[in-house]
Each structure stands twice: as structure tokens, then as C-alpha cells.
Amino acid sequence: MTGLLAALAGMGMGLSLIVAIGAQNAFVLRQGLRLEHVTGVVAVCAVSDAVLILAGVAGNSWLSARLPDAITVIRVGGAVFLLGYAVVAGRRALRPAWFAVDAGGTRNGLLATIATCLALTWLNPHVYLDTVLLLGSVADSRGAGRWWFAGGAAVGSVLWFSALGYGARLLRPLFARPAAWRVLDVVIAVVMAALGVGLLASAI
Structure with missing residues (x-):
């Protein structure tokens, strides 16, 4: 029962960080919409979230204790990437015909899509600050139940991304219009630009 409670707590906290x-x-x-x-x-x-969660539980204090400048480097690199992606999203917004998937819009290849997804995941400093450091610290406080906590957080991640990716198709009638x-x-451009500026400001 203790393990189950720890898993549920981990799922709740994991969802609160990624939603x-x-x-x-x-x-x-x-x-998902496309x-x-x-x-x-x-x-x-x-899978990336699961790896990061396990890394945080296994030793979240190692990086900050031995490489204090690493967090700053991660923030700057993530900020640059997010600002660049904001520019790309902004350019797409100026060419709405590009979005019409069912009308012959351009589709990205699998490798390019996976590469972008990996970059958005692993170059995002919030992933390390929240998932590795914060969640890892809370998990450590649960002693023997920390791995149950980590497992619950990983399950929460799977549920969220599955719901977001596969559930997005329900909105396709709305997004049948280029506008x-x-x-x-x-919205994506504004969110990414805001995140990038915030990260850059916190690093300098």
C-alpha cells in the first residue's frame, strides 16, 4: 500500500510538472493535429521523461555539486534553441497554406521530426530543473519508496503525452482551416519566445 501511495504521489507531481x-x-x-x-x-x-526521472532519483545533486556552471550553460543553450524555434513558428504563421495537411501541405520526415522532438526535450533547461532536480529531490525524501514515486511519475508522463498526441485529432475539424x-x-511562437527570453535572463 505504501508503494502504491508513493506511485500515485509521483504520478500527481509528474503531471503537475509536464501538463x-x-x-x-x-x-x-x-x-497530433497533423x-x-x-x-x-x-x-x-x-522515454526521455522516464530516463530523466530515473536520473534525478539516482543522483540529482551530483551535477549541481560538481559542475555548478553546467546549469547556466544548459539555460543559455536551451534559450537559443527556443528562440530559434519561435522564429520558425512565426514564419509558418505567415504562410498558412503550409499547414493544410489534407490539401497537400509539406510533411516533415520521421528523422527530422524525431530530431526536433529530442532537441525540444533535451535542450529544455526546465526539464532538468523540474524533472531531474525538483522531482528527484522529492523522490529522495520518500526513502525506500522513491522508486515507486519515480515509476508513478513515469506512468503519468506516458498517459499525458499519449492523451495529448492521440487526443489532438479530435480537434482536427477546427484545424481544417488554415487560419x-x-x-x-x-501561440507556439509567443510561448517559445517567452520561455527563451526568460531562460536567457535567468542565465545572465
Whole structure:
């Protein structure tokens, strides 16, 4: 029973950290709406989260104790990537015809999509600060139940990304219009730009 409670607590905390709107979630949503490589994207996000959660539980204090400058480097690199992706999303918003999947719009290849997903996941400093450091610290406080806590958090991640990626298709009637894609990418561009500026400001 103690293990189950720890797992449920881990799932709740994991969901609270990943459900918030961010670059990774925006990308998963967009791929789900386009019905483009959804399984690969969901798998990359879920597996990456599981690895990061386990890393945090196994030794979240190692990096900050031995490489104090690493967090700053991660923040700057993540900020640059997010700002660059914001520019890409902004350019897409200026060309709404590009979004019409059913009307012959351009589709990205699997490798390019997976590479972008990996970058949005592993170059995002919030992943390390929240998933590795914060979640790892809370898990450690549970003693022997920390691995149950980690397992629950990993399951929560799988559930969320699956719901976001596969559930997005329910919104396809709305996004059958190019204007809706334009609005979505404007939102994505603003979110990513805000995250990038915030990360850059915190690193300098």
C-alpha cells in the first residue's frame, strides 16, 4: 500500500510538472493535429521523461555539486534553441497554406521530426530543473519508496503525452482551416519566445 501511495504521489507531481504549456507540449499537440509521426513523438517524450526521472532519483545533486556552471550553460543553450524555434513558428504563421495537411501541405520526415522532438526535450533547461532536480529531490525524501514515486511519475508522463498526441485529432475539424493553424503557430511562437527570453535572463 505504501508503494502504491508513493506511485500515485509521483504520478500527481509528474503531471503537475509536464501538463503546463511549453515547447514540448506545443510540439506534441501540433504533431497530433497533423497526424504526423505521433507514435514516434509520444514515445520519444515518454522515454526521455522516464530516463530523466530515473536520473534525478539516482543522483540529482551530483551535477549541481560538481559542475555548478553546467546549469547556466544548459539555460543559455536551451534559450537559443527556443528562440530559434519561435522564429520558425512565426514564419509558418505567415504562410498558412503550409499547414493544410489534407490539401497537400509539406510533411516533415520521421528523422527530422524525431530530431526536433529530442532537441525540444533535451535542450529544455526546465526539464532538468523540474524533472531531474525538483522531482528527484522529492523522490529522495520518500526513502525506500522513491522508486515507486519515480515509476508513478513515469506512468503519468506516458498517459499525458499519449492523451495529448492521440487526443489532438479530435480537434482536427477546427484545424481544417488554415487560419486556425496560423493562430496555433502564433501561440507556439509567443510561448517559445517567452520561455527563451526568460531562460536567457535567468542565465545572465
